[in-house]
Amino acid sequence: MSIQPGDVFGFWNPQLNAYVACQITHIVPADKPDEKDGYAALMLHWTGRELLSIDQLKQVKPLVINFYFWSDHLDHLISAGPIPPEYTYIGNFEVLVEEQPNSYGGWNSGSKMYRQLEWERISEDKRLNFKAASKSDRSQQVEIAGEMVQLNTRSLYMNRIPDLTDYTELDRLPCLTYLTVFDWSSALENYVRTHDFIYKLELELQTAVERIDLQHTLITEFTMKPQNIHELIVPKDMDRMTFEGSLQHDVYIKHEREGRGITLRLNGDAVKTYRFLWGLKDLSVLELYSADDIDLGDVIDRFPSLQSLRMWGKPGYIRGMEQLYKLEQLQMFTTVDMFGFSGEQFPHPHQLPQLHTLWLTSLPDDAAKTIKQAYKQAAKQGLDLSVHQPRKPDWLADNLDNPFRAWDGRDGITPVQAKKAASLYKQIRGQLREFAAQAQTGEMSSKDVQLQLEHTFSTYIEGFNKLDKRKVFIYTEEREEIFGALTPLISGLVKELQAIQIEIDEHSLWEYTDQLRDF
Structure with a gap:
């Protein structure tokens, strides 16, 4: 269908267990002939178990977000086309916001709506104290366990306060949202569980810990390095998990939806540690950074329900590309600096029926030509296709240790x-x-x-x-x-x-x- 400003779409948000809606406010022309137009989408302040009619939605106002450090901001972003297939067209009415946004991002999942509603459940007194502290200047400090700390502290390395034993002293930091922890205890676990604002946790444990229970916390972003945990229980609304460093033992992750809705990011030495992670069979998104050698068959066996798979090589090699079709729910596939596969091994469009985004950058020259031709018709029908920077075999030999290899062929760089x-x-x-x-x-x-x-x-x-x-x-x-x-x-x-x-x-x-x- 032809998209017009004023078009309204609804889509399901699993975190809210409800529908949300957005309005297309502007069509943003592509900079180049071979690129697709972008669309400015404005989130509406509405949720429901069933989609409303267009007449009912005319009464709805734009979503205004002010959770945490946001300040009465519209959830209004430009995203690259096409419209995601899970978006359901409802109708069209007068554009609510005339000014085109300057910010770009991926298509909205409704996550900010969820965060806003969670924020509003916190008592107003605490929210006002949070906002006041976040706007205080650096001269305002409080004493915690003998150490002076700025009142507006957002993130805290716990080793900065070595003598802290009573974690409730951290309540003197009203806008604290991010903790980096080097030692874990039941007292700290209880504090995180009862704190209203801490949603980001990074563990750099010096000794192994058998079990960490975050189930009843508000933690949505979790990073672990090195990986010294044997059992990890995460909240059902966990959004992003990052693992860094090598792992030599199994880690059992307990999640109510077995990974559904979670983005798992593995960096460097942690890339192959997915083999040691159990409990995420329904993982939604897997991101592999600084990968060197990936067996795609292993990845698919472990995470058969992936909706998005993204890989960045250093450069790296992919084995088993012909098995990609087994990811029946795959919607987005991205590689950068990944080699070791041919165009003949890459699945045909009909084998990936849910795929709506295919971005391949810096890949074997012969594979680039074959894939581009094979997906040419799918791109005309709405697939977001980008195949750039094909590489000859000698390029790889010359650029293994070049951190600026991505500049070779990048737009705007000679x-x-x-x-x-x-x-x-x-x-x-x-x-x-x-x-x-x-x-x-x-x-x-x-x-x-x-x-x-x-x-x-x-x-x-x-x-x-x-x-x-x-x-x-x-x-x-x-x-x-x-x-x-x-x-x-x-x-x-x-x-x-x-x-x-x-x-x-x-x-x-x-x-x-x-x-x-x-x-």
């Missing part, structure tokens, strides 16, 4: 700029290796080392300053990649120097490096 970025990285990496060897002689003080590092990093940043000055191309994503390439280099060097009693002020080095940039 081949010369991509090549120069790779050269700057190789240069600083070589300089740091040589520098570490020199430091081993014991002839340099910590101060000498700090100054030398600042000089080395200034050369790296100035190189990007010059590139961007000739033709601006470094924006938020590129800026993060430039600094992200430095992170493992700095971390590795700091550990290496610590072993020979040379201390580096890493925070100061990052500040110095950031001040140098013009982009």
